[in-house]
Amino acid sequence: MIKFNRVYKVFERDIQALSDISFEVKRGEFVFITGPSGAGKTTILNLLYREDLPTMGAIFVDSLDITHIGTGRLPAYRRGIGFVFQDFKLLFDRPLFENIALPLVVRGENMEYVKKLAQTMIDRIGLTGKESLNPWHLSGGEKQKAAIARALITSPPILLADEPTGNLDDYSSWEIMEMLTEANRAGTTVIIASHNKEIMSKLGHRIIRLDKGKVVSDAMG
Amino acid sequence: MRWAKEIGTNLKRSGFMSLISAGTIAITVFMLGAYYIVQSGVTFLARHIESNVEVTAFLKNNTPQDKTDNIIMETKALAGVAEVRFVTKWDAFQEFIQDPEMKAVMDTFEGNPLPDSIVVRLDTYTREKIERISSFLREKDGVEEVQYGAGEIENLINIVNAVRFIAAAAGIIFIIASMLVVSNIINLTIYARKQDIYIFRMIGADESYIRMPFVAEGVIHGLFGGAAGWAALYGVVTVLIAQIRQETGLDLSVYHIFRPEYFSVRLLLYSVGAGIGLGFTGSLLSQLRMFK
Numbered sequence: 001m002i003k004f005n006r007v008y009k010v011f012e013r014d015i016q017a018l019s020d021i022s023f024e025v026k027r028g029e030f031v032f033i034t035g036p037s038g039a040g041k042t043t044i045l046n047l048l049y050r051e052d053l054p055t056m057g058a059i060f061v062d063s064l065d066i067t068h069i070g071t072g073r074l075p076a077y078r079r080g081i082g083f084v085f086q087d088f089k090l091l092f093d094r095p096l097f098e099n100i101a102l103p104l105v106v107r108g109e110n111m112e113y114v115k116k117l118a119q120t121m122i123d124r125i126g127l128t129g130k131e132s133l134n135p136w137h138l139s140g141g142e143k144q145k146a147a148i149a150r151a152l153i154t155s156p157p158i159l160l161a162d163e164p165t166g167n168l169d170d171y172s173s174w175e176i177m178e179m180l181t182e183a184n185r186a187g188t189t190v191i192i193a194s195h196n197k198e199i200m201s202k203l204g205h206r207i208i209r210l211d212k213g214k215v216v217s218d219a220m221g
Numbered sequence: 222m223r224w225a226k227e228i229g230t231n232l233k234r235s236g237f238m239s240l241i242s243a244g245t246i247a248i249t250v251f252m253l254g255a256y257y258i259v260q261s262g263v264t265f266l267a268r269h270i271e272s273n274v275e276v277t278a279f280l281k282n283n284t285p286q287d288k289t290d291n292i293i294m295e296t297k298a299l300a301g302v303a304e305v306r307f308v309t310k311w312d313a314f315q316e317f318i319q320d321p322e323m324k325a326v327m328d329t330f331e332g333n334p335l336p337d338s339i340v341v342r343l344d345t346y347t348r349e350k351i352e353r354i355s356s357f358l359r360e361k362d363g364v365e366e367v368q369y370g371a372g373e374i375e376n377l378i379n380i381v382n383a384v385r386f387i388a389a390a391a392g393i394i395f396i397i398a399s400m401l402v403v404s405n406i407i408n409l410t411i412y413a414r415k416q417d418i419y420i421f422r423m424i425g426a427d428e429s430y431i432r433m434p435f436v437a438e439g440v441i442h443g444l445f446g447g448a449a450g451w452a453a454l455y456g457v458v459t460v461l462i463a464q465i466r467q468e469t470g471l472d473l474s475v476y477h478i479f480r481p482e483y484f485s486v487r488l489l490l491y492s493v494g495a496g497i498g499l500g501f502t503g504s505l506l507s508q509l510r511m512f513k
Binding site: 049071074075076077078079083089090091093094102103106107150 | 230234416417419420421422423424425426427428430
């Protein structure tokens with residue numbers, strides 16, 4: 001489903017972020033990408049999400065070389081990917097309900113359908129009753145749950161998460177991992193950039209370890 | 222309109238800046254409206270002056286009637302002549318004494334000191350035409366003197382043209398300044414919503430969803446600015462017309478652009494259209510800069 005083929009990424013001032021990265025992720029897999037800060041974890045996610053382009057190499061998603069997608073087709077490509085950030089990236093000037101419904105609203109979906117589905121997602125993440133609250137009034141764990149609900153509301157085939165538990169306590173972290181595991185069980189391919197050794201070892205999924213922009217190991221955890 | 226909410230968010234966030242943007246457009250529309258009125262006025266004035274340019278040939282006393290008739294006939298045949306009329310010394314005297322001051326002057330003379338004259342009206346004014354016709358008349362036997370106000374007319378036309386030029390230059394400067402202000406204010410809104418724009422892109426919003434609210438924001442600034450500019454112009458001109466009528470007795474409302482149906486409806490449409498155009502262009506300029 002996802003294939004990195006000899007991918008290099010060099011930033012300004014010759015900073016080598018990725019060097020000769022090749023790996024494949026099958027449909028429905030759950031993969032952790034780990035490594036020290038600056039190893040290239042976020043760069044890989046940014047390339048997959050097409051926030052950035054590789055300096056060299058090809059990246060295939062469902063046999064489509066995403067390095068050649070034109071800007072006009074990017075929104076359609078991104079609609080197939082859910083993205084979760086460490087800092088949640090919620091819209092703080094609108095309530096939780098609207099944040100979660102946003103991906104459906106921007107697609108121009110029928111409002112009745114949007115309301116129904118958003119409420120279902122809110123119920124599923126256990127935030128019923130907090131629909132009208134602004135994200136300021138939510139805890140870190142609740143914000144991340146909302147971000148995951150937003151990412152999953154369109155049932156994307158791929159979910160990318162960049163340090164989703166980075167700002168959370170242990171209890172919230174496990175709740176978040178449980179949500180991501182559930183999404184994976186439902187068929188979503190999940191790729192997570194993480195530092196959290198405990199979570200990675202307990203879940204026992206595949207771990208791609210990076211160091212200085214290179215894959216140093218790729219094995220089940 | 223799935224992006225209607227985003228327009229509301231933008232306007233709420235820009236708040237006071239939106240007022241500045243709409244205010245700038247209002248001032249520009251006011252200036253453009255004033256320019257339009259001045260331009261229409263001076264054009265009307267220039268046409269009026271040009272269509273009333275006359276050459277007067279004063280005849281020697283006791284010029285025989287057949288000689289006078291010949292001059293009139295030959296003058297009528299000249300190119301550029303619209304009308305030739307003979308004014309007897311008695312007609313001229315009657316016209317003079319209509320004015321009390323001139324009557325007082327005339328009373329100092331014994332009898333009528335004015336000569337017979339031939340008055341030539343041109344179809345359109347050109348310096349060449351007026352000089353050619355004047356020279357023709359001057360060379361005729363029986364003509365004492367030829368008068369025309371070419372110098373004064375040209376001075377007046379030059380002034381009118383200078384007014385037009387200055388008003389046009391000021392209008393262009395205001396248009397550019399206004400578009401830049403709108404553009405910069407929308408730049409600030411875009412900058413303030415940078416994170417939101419990133420999130421929208423991340424969840425697959427297409428560019429029209431992201432950009433249309435900013436275009437609409439410019440258009441809304443233009444709509445309100447245009448209407449406010451018109452209201453200010455309407456107020457100022459209405460007060461001025463009343464003041465001029467009171468001070469001089471001159472009723473400007475006979476002139477078409479001051480008639481209510483023209484001034485209130487058509488000028489409102491023009492003003493709102495100009496405002497929207499300014500807001501839209503300012504917004505596009507901003508997007509060219511911010512969404513590279």
